[in-house]
Amino acid sequence: MAEVLVRMYDVGFGDCFLVEFPRDDGTAFRVLVDCGSHSSGHPRKGWRISEVVARIVKDLQGAPIDIVVASHRHQDHVSGFGDPGWQDVTVGEVWMPWTENPDDPDATRIRNRQSSLALNLTNAFASAEFTARWTATEQPVALQAMVTNSLTNEVAMRTLHHGFAGRPRRRFLSTASTSRIRPADCPGLTVHLLGPSREPSVIRDMDPPSGQSYLRFQTPAAAPTPDEPRYSQTFSESQQPFSSSFVVPGMTLGGTGADRRIQEAAAGIMRDTDLATAVSLDKAVNGTSLMLMFEFGSAYLLFPGDAQWGTWNAVLTDRATRELVSRTTFYKVGHHGSHNATPKQFLEDVLEPDHKMWGCAASVRPISFWPEIPRAPLMKSLAGHSSRVVRSDKPGRGRKGVGVPKGGGVVLLHVPS
């Protein structure tokens, strides 16, 4: 059979893949997996994701997209769907994880909890109190960037749910009801669904902490005016634990050293809570990721979204799915190359030592405050399993089967099938 063409668009820190499966009549069956970019990781200053959308439209040459996959609702996977350029693109089906189903009460609860926590955290992290307890320069910025990524992108989600030309069918997938899909219009293609499941343990991972102490940040802070003191307490008027008649002046905690240590401990727990809550939220949203294996001839293309340990663990524990992923020939590196989105077990135990993957594609752009993404040891380990580990930001010069057009912006991977 002919080869599968994977286009990896350079969206900076984000994912955008267009996959073309050849059909006997010479046309292609097209699957778009994600289209989004993180606002802190654009490829260059002044870059707009509409450039990529325009490029996809051009690459389609008027042909429809048979399946649009939105792996999960993080900005760096869906923000591009907010672009008006999609209006005229004909789409056959839109696949989303079951958590996006508007008619599923569990899904709605999880979604609401995720998005309201994202909103509250975004507002809380913009408050003066937040900056007062985070004195280091990079960490607060990193936290802010992390939570804004989980903010609901209303426009993009509207496109996915109601937009595109051709009245596409919407499918909300879970391994509880679907294990594989064989699209009628593409003989030879089997899409195996590996995640997300509806196991209680997985749902628990999707359910973020309620973040009670951030609830009063539901309405955003008014920007402090220059005349106001820097740490004016924008929100705290509403949070007065006791009547002011109990407040007494002139007390201390004891010696100055003790004072400082105890106060620092209180600030420390608030910072830990900020970090832990933000990370849980991010993990919760990643946990909803669709994890797909496209089987086409001898090609096995694994797109794990940003699936995390919970989904991976389920896949690697089940004998059938473990066997399936051991055949991977093309791997979309999970979560831009971070350490826990590609389990060591997958690389070290599941892939046979003599089994080389044809290629691995990591869509990423380093962000200064997240030095561990992509993680160097992981990228090195991947290189041991494939001679074509291609990064969207540094595609290098083309290797056999890897095309880098002049001017960049996209990498073409010709995966043999």
Add this chain to the structure above:
Amino acid sequence: MELKQAQWGPATSEGGYVPGVQPAARRPLKIFAFDPSLRRSAGNLAITEIVNEQLTDGPEGRLVRVVDYNGTKKEYYAPVDLDAPDVLMQRGLDPSDSDPRFHQQMVYAVVMKVIENFERALGRPFTFRRRQKLTVLPHSFEGTNAFYDSASTSLHFGYFTVTADDPGPNLPGQTVFTCLSHDIVAHETTHAIVDRLRRHFNSATNRDVLAFHEGIADIVAIFQHFSFPEVLQSQIRATRADISQPGRLLELARQFGYATGAGQALRTTSVQGPTADGRSTAPALPDPSLYAEVVEPHERGSILVAAVFDAFFRIYRNRTASLVRAVTGGSGILPAGELQSDLVELITREAAQAAQDVLTMCLRAFEYLPPVDVTFGDYLRAIVTADFELNPRDEYERRACFIDAFRLRGIYAPGVSSLAEEALRLDRPPQLDPGKPEARTSGARVTIPSDLVTGVLLSQFDFVDDDGARQQRPDHFPTLVNFAREHATALQFDSSMAEHIRLEGSHSSYYIDENGQLKVELVVQWTQTPPRGDPRRVEVGGVVLRAGTTAVFASDGTVRYVHAKPLPAANLHASQNEVGEKRKQEFDDYVRTLDAQDSVQLWAGEEYEQSRMQVRARLTAAHLAQSRGGRGDG
């Protein structure tokens, strides 16, 4: 505990003084036995009694000082004077959400109650490190957390506002104070005390260490409820028909557990599961695979909680079986309708006594724990040994109950051939047994001077006023360090670096044994840490794997028991080296498991790699109240 002393009255005409009034031994204080949301539940408004010690405003006593500083608002709230006549006359301030002085009173009372429980079990007065006071901040910050900070020996309690959409048992928009939850205060106080007794139990060197911290904290919080008779009595009356079945009391445990947030875990690992209608079903067998698989410290800790609870039910059943038979003419089947009130009282007394026994066993076992790298199996051995020392006869088969409850959950002691009590009991090495020939080979004395044991005991009463500051370094330090260096092999240390053996602590305890005799013992802990740069040093993410040994000396200076956690060394026996290798392996496995699941790692900088095991331990503690206040499933 230091009792308040009588003060002399005014001078008499004869030149003497009017005798003072003897202060009461106990101070009654009002608290919430659960928390304010259960305001109307029976027994929630409780009066607890603690030692009547000399207090100043705050309150501030010998061990604890409450400072009502709000770190978010940077303001202080007026401290309560518990000795004010108006407060004394009504046995403490009435419960109130809006008066911070009641909050100060309640945290003080609950913290002191926990300390008293430990003192009673350990048989010695308790002090915090360097004789510092534990600083308690009932409204330290805004947040759904409460935590203990080891560096400053302080307890911090947060407060937060409940959402209008999802208030749970509270009113929408209401402020919830974690310091008004009995269980949260007891839980955090236990963390502080455990940290004092075994500071290395914050170093997560295997999957049980942090879980042990969490489990013990919940055990103390839950069992302390049984000391409030009203709570227990109303529950026993309400669950009347089933008092012969342990299941019904678990309802109570679950209710307590709910308030501690370990509730969810308790529900999944306990001896039975709720059905769809929320009622309990017949006991299901616990699942031993949980202990093999669960890693998250709170969930894993709840396995320990469930095991201890199971032991409690068994003991409770043993205690009440004859009682129930006696009142039912031998049938053991209670008639329908309300229980006879005398019977309720008798059973309540038995339940309370069983609970106090279990709590005391659990806490006393601390003396027999190794200083590092604890496992649940080590804890079982410590419980069995400690209790054997005091109650060799084993009334109500208490030790057998513990052993069975642990066995059912797959908790075994490492390196122990059987689960018979004799096998589980700790032992002493032959080199330190004066009756064995091995003891005479080394030439070094196998005992310590007996006056050293009593000397350490007496030094605890050498209690000087705060201004006196007679803080002499006790002179038994060198003797005890030398003892370990001379007997490095017997105590399972690496004799090639005996200079790195360090004294972690030494305490004398005293008890009244079964024969009514005073029993004194000296517990000594040592650790050995290979220095930086040494190839034998195992350190990951800021946590060091150490060798550690606890020895218990009898009053005559002989070694009674040794509980050792060795690292591989040339001078050790092959089986000991095997234990050492296994420890290294388990630490390594644990780190790998956490690394694979860690979501913080990807967002953190390179420095995280160097401190990640410490940060994880911190975040575990922080997670506590978050799951409690958050993750509402109600």
